[in-house]
Every structure is written in structure tokens, then in C-alpha cells.
Amino acid sequence: MQTNPDLLNLLHAQNGPFLTLLVKRPTNPASVNQAKLTFKNLLKMAATMMEKSFPNANWENYQSRFTEYQDNNDFWLSGTGKTVALIGNEHQIFTYHLNRELDDHVSISHRPNILPIINEELEFNYLVLALNHDSFILYRGDQHHLLPINLPADAPDKLTKALGEEIDGKSVNVTARGHEPGFGSFHGHNEKSAEVQKDKVNYYQQVADYVLKNFAQYDQRKVILFGLPENQTIFKQVAKSNLIDEKLHIDLSPAKTDFYEVEKQVLNLMSQWFDSVIAALSKDYEQAASKQLLVDEPYNIVEPVMNHQVDQLIITSGATARGLLLDDGNLISNTPEASQNNLLNDLAIFTILRGGNVITLTEDQLPAKTRGGGVALLRYAQSGIERAEKS
Structure with a gap:
């Protein structure tokens, strides 16, 4: 995170x-x-x-x-x-x-x-792969926005481009089902049905190779699948990549879905993503506690923050602590400015500027109760012993 x-x-x-x-x-x-x-x-x-x-x-x-x-x-x-x-x-x-x-x-x-x-x-950057049986659209998103990616001319965004113009399903007798015209239950011609399924697997393999190699692997960006469950299942089988997000997916056909509906559906997943962040933090908290790498109470956190020791700072939503932390690490508490200032905010800023992470959680989201509204997970023990071991 x-x-x-x-x-x-x-x-x-x-x-x-x-x-x-x-x-x-x-x-x-x-x-x-x-x-x-x-x-x-x-x-x-x-x-x-x-x-x-x-x-x-x-x-x-x-x-x-x-x-x-x-x-x-x-x-x-x-x-x-x-x-x-x-x-x-x-x-x-x-x-x-x-x-x-x-x-x-x-x-x-x-x-x-x-x-x-x-x-x-x-920061949560990801890709959305809107997957039909014979085409795809790729999006890039974060917590607030989703943008379609303009693919180059050689992208396999159509089945016919990837496998050839003769592969178009028109010669197969089908009855449409669900929300995807042209892909449905096949009547007779079992060999044709098998061929179409084989073409679909081959096409998805090309899509997976293209999307993962050109857009996901460079910065290990997660891919959220948007498509019918059966299409997602086949795609994940051929992709065989841990970059396909297992928890975040949208089980709907994108065939007749406009951009605004896609964006709405995807951004609705952000609460699920945040829940996964909290779950991961709970594990990090337990590990830090077992290694005695936890510091709570804001005034005790000042020194490790200024010494670049804090990896993760967790602050209780709405919590305040009086005090003003100066750039040199001195803590001021006896001025009007300091009495109105929230020390927890200063700790958050210095943590980020020193490469750490900050999150605010409500009381019921916290992995454990904190003293004074804040707890820090350290990179190494304050004595420096653990730092020496890691080096």
C-alpha cells in the first residue's frame, strides 16, 4: 500500500x-x-x-x-x-x-x-479488462477514475484480428443467451461447437499474453475482470497469472454496457479493496507485535518517525493530539499555534515524506486499541539490533 x-x-x-x-x-x-x-x-x-x-x-x-x-x-x-x-x-x-x-x-x-x-x-492503480467472447476493451483506473486505453492497431482487441477473418461464428447455428449476441447454446454440429470453443481459448490466450506483457507486468498492476463468469473462468485458466485479481471482479457482460456504467460498477468495488487493505494491515500488526515493532501514543512516535523507522502509521479517525512538530524534530506545546495544531497530522506528513505509509481507521476497524489515537509499525527495532540483522 x-x-x-x-x-x-x-x-x-x-x-x-x-x-x-x-x-x-x-x-x-x-x-x-x-x-x-x-x-x-x-x-x-x-x-x-x-x-x-x-x-x-x-x-x-x-x-x-x-x-x-x-x-x-x-x-x-x-x-x-x-x-x-x-x-x-x-x-x-x-x-x-x-x-x-x-x-x-x-x-x-x-x-x-x-x-x-x-x-x-x-495508491491503488489497476487495469479493467472488459471481456466479451470475441473482443475486449481495456481500462486504466485508480480509486476515483477510470479511463479507456487507446490500443494500437496491432492489438488483438477483436477475435477476427487475432485468429483471422474466417473465424466469425456466422457459419455456426447458435441461439443467443444472456447478454452476448452470437454466443450461446449450439444446436447440432458438435464439432463446430468444439471448434468455436477452441477458437475462444486460443483468442483468450492471445489477449492474456498481450495485456499482461504490455500493460500489467511492468509495474505489477492488478487486472480486474469484467465479464460473464464462464468467460472469466476460461480466461484465468489460460492466463495463469497472479496479476488477475481473485477478489475483485464484475460478473456481468460488458457487451452492451457503456463507459459510465463500467466506471460505476468498477468504482463500487473500491470499498471491497479497502476491506482487503484493512485485513492485510491486521496481519502486519500481528507480525509487528510479535517482533516488538509497535509504538503507540503520539509523543512516543515522534522519535521513530523522525528517524525514518516508521513503515506504517495507523491513526484513529477523528483523533487529535496537541502539539507542533518542527522540521528539526523538536516538539512545541506551549504556543497558541501548537495548542490548536494536531500532532497526529504532523506525524502523518513526516511519515510520508520519509517513505512510510499512513491510513486512518475507525475504532471498529482498528486491529487493536491505541493510546492517544495512533500506532506505528516500525521497519526495525528502536535499538537498531533488527536493522543490523537485516543488513
């Missing part, structure tokens, strides 16, 4: 403080005014917070830049998801459309508040 590289642009943004606004995304034109009113009220709250914790900041610049979004109807109605997040300073604003529905929220912090968006920025 990795963090999306695009998130680094936000983490490297300078010149805080940073303002974070979360607003439920309006679902139709009638609800836009309510979203804009909520946004306006959150900005008023932000003005008060800024004056208290960052009195030297130029609030007029923040207000001017954020208000541009407040009055933009197209912005509120564009995109997808259930929550709109805006994170920025007086120079630049980053916008996100989150799949989760979060409460309306405003915060101001020394660094960007990434905790509301961190799960949405986990």
Missing part, C-alpha cells in the same frame, strides 16, 4: 498556515445554495481562528482566494463523491472530491491537514 505521488505536491507546499474546509457535496442545483452558505459560515469561523492562532497572517488574501470557489456553481456541481475538500494557503488551493461523507469542518494549521483526505489518496 502506497500513498499517491500527487499528494506530495500538497505536502511540499510552503508558506502556511493552511486552511482546510470540508463541505458535503451538493447532489443537484437546488442544494448548491446550501453548500455555498455552509462554506460561507465556515470561512467566518476560519477568520476568528486565524486571528487567534496566526495573527500575523493576511486573512484578506485567504478570504479572497477561497471565496472564488464559494461563488462558483460549476465547481460545486462538478466532480464526484460525497464531500468536497479544499486545502490551501493564501497562494494556492488544492481541491479533492472524497468518496466518504464527512461532517462539515474547518481547521487552520501550520501544515496542510491531510488526515481527512489520506485514505482517498492511497
